[in-house]
Amino acid sequence: MTTMAMPRQTFTLAWRSLVQIKHNPAELLDLSIQPIMFVVLFTYVFGGAISGSTGDYLTFALPGIVVQNALFASITTGVGLNTDLTKGVFDRLRSLPIARSAPLAGRILADTVKQAWSIALILGLGIVLGFRVDNGVAGVLGAFALLLVFSLAASWIAVLVGLLASDPEKVQIFAFVVIFPLTFTSNAFVPTDTMPGWLQAWVDVNPVTILADATRGLLTGATSASLIGQSLLWAAAIAAVFAPIAIRTFRQKV
Amino acid sequence: MTDTHAILAEGLVKRFGGANARDGVDLAVRRGSVLGLLGPNGAGKTTVVRILATLLRPDAGRATIGGHDVVAEAHEARRLIGLTGQYASVDESLTGTENLILIGRLLGLPRAEARQRAAELLAEFRLSDGASKPAKAYSGGMRRRLDLAASLVGRPQVLYLDEPTTGLDPRSRNEMWDIVRGLVGDGVTVLLTTQYLEEADLLADEIVVIDHGRVIATGRPEELKGRVGGQMLAVRPMLVSDLPIVESVVARVSGATPEVCDGLVTVPASDSALLPAVVRHLDDAEVQIGELALRGASLDEVFLSLTGHPTEQQEVSV
Numbered sequence: 001m002t003t004m005a006m007p008r009q010t011f012t013l014a015w016r017s018l019v020q021i022k023h024n025p026a027e028l029l030d031l032s033i034q035p036i037m038f039v040v041l042f043t044y045v046f047g048g049a050i051s052g053s054t055g056d057y058l059t060f061a062l063p064g065i066v067v068q069n070a071l072f073a074s075i076t077t078g079v080g081l082n083t084d085l086t087k088g089v090f091d092r093l094r095s096l097p098i099a100r101s102a103p104l105a106g107r108i109l110a111d112t113v114k115q116a117w118s119i120a121l122i123l124g125l126g127i128v129l130g131f132r133v134d135n136g137v138a139g140v141l142g143a144f145a146l147l148l149v150f151s152l153a154a155s156w157i158a159v160l161v162g163l164l165a166s167d168p169e170k171v172q173i174f175a176f177v178v179i180f181p182l183t184f185t186s187n188a189f190v191p192t193d194t195m196p197g198w199l200q201a202w203v204d205v206n207p208v209t210i211l212a213d214a215t216r217g218l219l220t221g222a223t224s225a226s227l228i229g230q231s232l233l234w235a236a237a238i239a240a241v242f243a244p245i246a247i248r249t250f251r252q253k254v
Numbered sequence: 255m256t257d258t259h260a261i262l263a264e265g266l267v268k269r270f271g272g273a274n275a276r277d278g279v280d281l282a283v284r285r286g287s288v289l290g291l292l293g294p295n296g297a298g299k300t301t302v303v304r305i306l307a308t309l310l311r312p313d314a315g316r317a318t319i320g321g322h323d324v325v326a327e328a329h330e331a332r333r334l335i336g337l338t339g340q341y342a343s344v345d346e347s348l349t350g351t352e353n354l355i356l357i358g359r360l361l362g363l364p365r366a367e368a369r370q371r372a373a374e375l376l377a378e379f380r381l382s383d384g385a386s387k388p389a390k391a392y393s394g395g396m397r398r399r400l401d402l403a404a405s406l407v408g409r410p411q412v413l414y415l416d417e418p419t420t421g422l423d424p425r426s427r428n429e430m431w432d433i434v435r436g437l438v439g440d441g442v443t444v445l446l447t448t449q450y451l452e453e454a455d456l457l458a459d460e461i462v463v464i465d466h467g468r469v470i471a472t473g474r475p476e477e478l479k480g481r482v483g484g485q486m487l488a489v490r491p492m493l494v495s496d497l498p499i500v501e502s503v504v505a506r507v508s509g510a511t512p513e514v515c516d517g518l519v520t521v522p523a524s525d526s527a528l529l530p531a532v533v534r535h536l537d538d539a540e541v542q543i544g545e546l547a548l549r550g551a552s553l554d555e556v557f558l559s560l561t562g563h564p565t566e567q568q569e570v571s572v
Contacts, residue, residue, distance in 0.1 A: 005362070008359075008362075009360055012356065012359040012360055013356075013360070015356075016345065016348065016352075016356050019348060019352055020345070020347040020348065023347045023348065023349070023388040024347045087343050087346065088340070088343030089343055089344070089345050091304075091307075091309055091337070091343075092337065092343060092344070092357075092404065092405075093360075094308070094309055095307045095308065095309060095332060095335060095336075095337040096332060096357070096360055096361065096408075097329050097330075097332040097333045097361070098360050098361075102360075
């Protein structure tokens with residue numbers, strides 16, 4: 001196999017994942033409508049009650065919503081992988097003379113593109129609704145990069161779940177059972193001061209809180225190198241634990 | 255051997271969940287021939303195909319495709335094979351054209367060539383109408399034809415068909431058989447697994463029957479049928495109430511245990527005197543005969559005598 005073959009095959013398989021969206025409006029809904037609903041509902045339903053005004057709340061919560069959405073979106077890698085495995089598409093791909101890593105790499109590449117689209121959509125909508133970016137283009141690009149790196153790390157968990165689950169619905173259930181409480185027990189949507197002490201203790205160390213605060217720093221107010229560093233450390237730790245297990249499971253399974 | 259044989263396998267063993275080691279499966283498929291792999295559910299047919307398609311490593315034994323070892327030279331083996339069946343599937347959310355272009359591109363065809371090959375195959379398999387529809391909107395027969403087209407993009411020398419017509423209506427099944435005959439005419443070597451004995455009988459040059467992960471019979475369809483003594487005697491009484499008498503008479507005269515199915519009593523007829531003797535005894539017992547025939551054994555009967563249990567189809571109907 002030539003060295004150029006693997007990237008070409010990866011791009012071809014990424015193309016395939018993106019073309020799927022064209023024929024599957026539900027996926028477009030997941031990628032677009034859901035983030036829009038979160039931004040609009042949280043801002044106008046909770047905004048006044050939590051922050052006194054929708055504008056103040058948007059400034060606080062938009063970075064949190066971006067983080068929550070990125071973590072939820074990372075599950076699509078697991079759902080897609082599991083669908084390919086259970087429907088037999090993976091067997092077809094594996095019987096072809098292509099690089100063993102291309103199907104997984106192609107999927108992750110396509111999901112990163114989808115992830116970037118959702119992040120851009122939420123930030124764009126937020127700006128239309130009155131969210132003010134204080135740190136300019138550099139801040140936005142920094143937040144983008146941080147979120148993509150973190151969700152890429154988190155997608156290794158999704159890959160593992162996608163490989164182990166018996167059907168795509170189970171992957172979705174995992175997303176709800178784990179990611180829902182994980183993102184809500186953080187300061188992504190609500191300031192922590194009204195929470196009970198034991199919960200605050202958890203919220204303070206929850207990586208979602210750290211990532212939300214780091215994103216806030218990049219978009220508005222003071223950028224904190226320490227929070228960005230901690231977020232990247234978390235991403236590195238998640239990848240260091242889950243990537244080897246996922247790759248080993250992948251090799252055994254396929 | 256590798257010059258004349260497209261597929262060679264020796265002592266293939268795969269253990270699942272602590273099951274005991276099996277004797278292993280030996281196969282030798284000549285270039286341009288069709289091998290029918292038969293066996294009940296769970297016999298190991300799909301496991302054999304998955305090993306030969308490089309999807310599963312054998313625990314013991316070895317196999318080569320066109321001289322390339324399926325484990326050590328998997329990449330080279332993959333260049334020669336095409337896989338179609340219940341497990342290797344197309345992407346349901348892509349159109350027929352997109353599915354075939356995807357495979358073509360992965361095999362290294364330039365964009366224009368991949369598109370051209372896709373159009374060619376869609377036309378050949380009468381899928382042009384569905385070319386721009388997602389595969390999930392296809393009928394069962396169209397789906398199978400697209401599956402088969404996808405495995406032919408790279409013009410494979412060896413084609414695995416894993417239960418290619420399971421669940422298809424008779425018309426689609428006939429179409430599929432014609433397509434397979436056409437491929438064999440073009441020189442493709444085919445390994446076919448099936449639960450339909452009729453399918454193996456019609457398409458296969460040679461049949462291998464496996465059960466519990468080992469080969470229990472090999473031969474041309476006629477040879478296998480000949481093994482059960484060739485002829486079968488079938489008697490159907492006019493009245494169902496006479497069935498027990500017919501059964502006991504046939505058993506006594508032939509000295510074998512007859513099969514009773516749907517009011518028909520059958521027994522291997524190794525002796526030419528059996529027919530007149532049965533008629534005489536039934537006449538003495540005043541049984542009216544509705545149907546009486548001597549005929550060649552069907553593969554179903556061969557299968558029953560080899561495995562000791564009927565095919566799935568029969569199990570369902572009983």
